[in-house]
Amino acid sequence: MSQSTMKKNIAILRGGDSSEIIISIKSAAVVFDHIDTNIYRPFIVHIKANKWLLIEGENEYPINKDDFSCDVNGEKIIFDGAFMAIHGTPGEDGKLQAYFDLLDIPYTCSGTFEASLTFNKGMCNALLKQFNIPSAKAILINKGDAIDTLKYETQLSLPCFVKPNRAGSSFGISKVKNSSEWNKAIENAFIHDDQVIIESFVDGTEVTCGIIENGEEIIALPLTEIVTENDFFDYEAKYEGKSQEITPARVSASEKEQVQTISKRIYRLLKLSGMVRMDYIIEQGKAYLIEINTVPGLSEESIIPQQAKEYGISMTELFGMAINNMFSND
Numbered sequence: 001m002s003q004s005t006m007k008k009n010i011a012i013l014r015g016g017d018s019s020e021i022i023i024s025i026k027s028a029a030v031v032f033d034h035i036d037t038n039i040y041r042p043f044i045v046h047i048k049a050n051k052w053l054l055i056e057g058e059n060e061y062p063i064n065k066d067d068f069s070c071d072v073n074g075e076k077i078i079f080d081g082a083f084m085a086i087h088g089t090p091g092e093d094g095k096l097q098a099y100f101d102l103l104d105i106p107y108t109c110s111g112t113f114e115a116s117l118t119f120n121k122g123m124c125n126a127l128l129k130q131f132n133i134p135s136a137k138a139i140l141i142n143k144g145d146a147i148d149t150l151k152y153e154t155q156l157s158l159p160c161f162v163k164p165n166r167a168g169s170s171f172g173i174s175k176v177k178n179s180s181e182w183n184k185a186i187e188n189a190f191i192h193d194d195q196v197i198i199e200s201f202v203d204g205t206e207v208t209c210g211i212i213e214n215g216e217e218i219i220a221l222p223l224t225e226i227v228t229e230n231d232f233f234d235y236e237a238k239y240e241g242k243s244q245e246i247t248p249a250r251v252s253a254s255e256k257e258q259v260q261t262i263s264k265r266i267y268r269l270l271k272l273s274g275m276v277r278m279d280y281i282i283e284q285g286k287a288y289l290i291e292i293n294t295v296p297g298l299s300e301e302s303i304i305p306q307q308a309k310e311y312g313i314s315m316t317e318l319f320g321m322a323i324n325n326m327f328s329n330d
Contacts, residue, residue, distance in 0.1 A: 007037075007039060007040055007041040008039070008040050008080040008323075009040075009077055009080050010035065010040045010083055010323065011043050011045040011082045011083065012028045012032050012035075012044050013047055013084055013085055013091060014028030014045070014085050015046045015047045015086060016047065016048065016086040016088050016089060016090060017088070017089050017090060018087070018088025018171075020088040020171070021048070021088075023299060024088075024091075026297075026300075027087070027297055027298040027299050028085040029299075030298050030299055030300060030315070031319055032044055034314075034316050034318075034319055035083075035316070035323075036319075036320055042083075043079070045070075045079075046060075047090070047096070052065060054070045067103065068082075068099075068105055080106075080327075081106045081108070081323065082096075082107040082108070083107075083322065084096070084108050084109040084274070084295050085295070086295060087293075091295055092109075092115060092119055092294055093115055093119040093166065094110075094112035094114075106326045106327060108274045108322040108323060108326045109273060109275075109294055109295050110270075110272045110276070110294045114273070118291075118292040118293075119166050120165060120166055120195075121163075122138055122140040122197045124291075124292060125138065125291075126138075128266065131269060133265070134286065134287070134288050134289065135289040135290070136199040136200045136201075136202050136288055137199070138156075138200070139151075139152055139156065139198045140196070141196050141197075142194060142195055142196075143195070147186060149183075152182070152198050153179065156198060158176060158177060158201075159175055159177045160199060160201050161173060161174070161198070161201065162182075162188075162189050162196060162198050163189055163196070163199070164190075164191075164193035165196060165197045166193045166195060172188050172190075172191055172192035203281075203283055204282045204288075205225060205250075205251060206225070206280070206281050207224065207225050207251060207287075208223065208224050208226065208280070209221065209223050209224075209278050209280070210275065210277050210303065210304040211264065211276045211277075211278065212275050212276075212318070212322070213274065213325045214325075215324075215325070218264050218267055219311070220260035220264050221308060221310070222248040222249075222307050223248060223249035223260070224245050224248075224303050224306060224307055225244075225245070225248075225251065226243055229243060245306060247303075247307055247310045251282060254285070255282050258286075259280055259282070262280075262289070266278060266289075270292075272292075273325070273329060274294070274325065274326070275298075275304055276293065276294050277292075277293040277296035277304055278291075279291050279292075279293070304318075
């Protein structure tokens, strides 16, 4: 087989050092199952702390971090690109991207700076407010800061949300409805991050918009509406069937256009890459940004695959777009 017709080796990265590892393993399995094996040779690479392993069935092979290669039964596997399926650190916060940049290996998600910025919800939303993109009022507190719940209530009023500033999948989020709930909520959030964001409650319809690149075109996928049985879209609602995810969302044409337009604007403004999901609350016809996910879930129950299907894109086509863009942007 000539070099030009050889299949490209794609490392599908899973694992990570956050509470989202279970979701990451599911996402990687879905990518592995649907990637076009006529063009690509996929490998599962599990990354957790200093243990980097290529997984083939029951077998594990250590990754050589000097050049991101792997020896499998005498064959040296050199990876042409990395498909990012690590949610949370070190995949969604930019750390791994810096490593791949040093080795000149392309990847399917946003770069180091962009990932680091969007992973920091408070800083990202504060920056986007300068560009007239609305989000909830917020207060950022660091571990060790004096806790002043009276100030939070005065500035934001109840109810409000307390959440880790840099975590995903709704881990560590609480809705504070009365003064007695502050301490437990803040403690819970600090388990997942040493920065906590307290946000005012925006009362409306929760929707989410997936953005993908297809060559030069930026596509805003159909919106998904989140209707949760719980008090808000928490982990149980997201992954254990305690919510309805309705695609397309039951919103007006103007609200849909507003969210899709803002999402594409943010994507261009922050110079994001790959598949991105942006979450909003629509209150009285106005969309408020909640957060940006630069490595969204790709498991069977995840939102981006649902939206792509509604748009008419298969899983294989979706992952093919991500890989094509990775190589064309390289």
